[in-house]
Amino acid sequence: MSETAAAPAASLRARAEIDLVALRANVRALRALAPGAQLMAVVKSEAYGHGAVACARAAVEAGAGWLGTATPEEALALRAAGLRGRLMCWLWTPGGPWREAVEADIDVSVSDMWALEEVTAAARAAGLVARVQLKGDTGLGRNGCQPGADWAELVGAAVEAERAGLVRVTGLWSHFACADEPGHPSVDAQLALFREMLAYAEQRGVRPEVRHIANSPATLTRPDTHFDLVRTGIALYGISPSPEVGTPADFGLRPVMTLAANIALVKHVPGGHGVSYGHKYVTPGETTLGLVPVGYADGIPRHASGTGPVLVGGKWRTVAGRVAMDQFVVDLGGDEPEAGAEAILFGPGDRGEPTAEDWAQAAGTIAYEIVTRIGTRVPRVYVNEEQSG
Structure with a gap:
């Protein structure tokens, strides 16, 4: 991404001006909306076009305890730029850079047995303990492990890998499909299923550091979904998830x-x-x-x-x-x-x-x-x- 810090506006054909004071203020406003939870600043896709490294630094300065990316390459780029602290990535394909992520102390998301097998192999090769977060599909139908037998198999295998000293299950999580539509019945249905999947995992010995399902719209409108961590993406940049949820000003946010x-x-x-x-x-x-x-x-x-x-x-x-x-x-x-x-x-x-x-x-x-x-x-x-x- 092309970055310019000091070039006068008159010399540029075009520019996207990124107000980092606004971003920091948005982080503080979002933390105030979820006072009992940690805040993850999602900086995937170059921080939604705003520039990942600069925005990640500003978000951490303002109190974001976690950074989140989609791809491992995005997470590794943040580490290469000197960003430390808790960092999670969740969009993996077979043969991905698991070992590099383990060595960079990145929390990795696992939704299926193939992924758990690859990350445990990477941990064994690196001689390190991998930090793993298990994702359940509570109804979005994208990534995530299906409830029932699939979840039981994944949880059981993760517990065994933890006992073997290969992984540490740091999180249990999911993602809403319709939280940007206030009152949509799927939100309550997903939340209920998430609680069931949490209970199953915890009954079998999983002790996660964080449980999380709230994206930006749920962070803004559903305090009962906040758990231990909220993942704020578009709201971080001062943009409402949808007009139905409210305007940025309604939540004390400012476009960046x-x-x-x-x-x-x-x-x-x-x-x-x-x-x-x-x-x-x-x-x-x-x-x-x-x-x-x-x-x-x-x-x-x-x-x-x-x-x-x-x-x-x-x-x-x-x-x-x-x-x-x-x-x-x-x-x-x-x-x-x-x-x-x-x-x-x-x-x-x-x-x-x-x-x-x-x-x-x-x-x-x-x-x-x-x-x-x-x-x-x-x-x-x-x-x-x-x-x-």
Whole structure:
């Protein structure tokens, strides 16, 4: 990921400004919502597009006791960058870097017998005890061990491996399917099954350090799901898991990323002038067009063609015509900002600019995707890197 700490905004084609003060404040707000649990800062996928290393450091500074990634490669990269403390990763495939993870003191998730066999082999080869967290599928239907006979087999084998000194079962966990839909009956059903799976494992001698099932929406709205640890992903970056759950401000959160670009060209065109590929937009009359030098190669969703909002000169504009690979156009309605003027695609909304949620609505997707897809051609410019106080 391209990172820039000091380059002036005027010299950059585009930039994603990452406010680390906002991120730290979000960590503190989330910890206050789950005072009886530790907090895991999930920094998978380059911290949802914000930059994993910088965000992980800021989150730990603000009191996150755990870091979480999807892939082992992401976790190992954090270790290589000097991040210490508790770190978990959960998306494994056969033949993965188990030994490297064991040697790097990373908690690894196990959902099936093949994974337990591979991690115990890695622990034996390394001469170390592997830290393992067993994941149960309580209803999401993705990763995780099925309840019943499969769970009994996995728990039994893990207990035997622990007795043999090869692993330490540090956690039992699961993941909600519909916690972002308040009142969805699956939440209570999953929670009840999770409690049953916990009880079974604990009756057979598992003594986990942490039990966890709460993701961002459950952390925000379901205190009864917090257990020993909450895993906060999108909320950490000041974005609501869904409008149904509430706005960021409802939970004391602030969006961390502001995406902006510098207008590359302003020009006068007559009425009836086609704009961008396919001429899906034709100017209704004489006007001015502004060229914004970012496109779908930078992560701007093509699905927002004709709908994506942009703040230019204090006014909301809309993407005119199709988003192209490297650029899109806005109709400025006769206004004439200078080349180099700022176009804000989204941010916290303080200056009247659109938010990531506005772009999600425009593109028919979720705000998670809007921030995560911003590509490597867009430098991350970190502000407020030094922690005050």
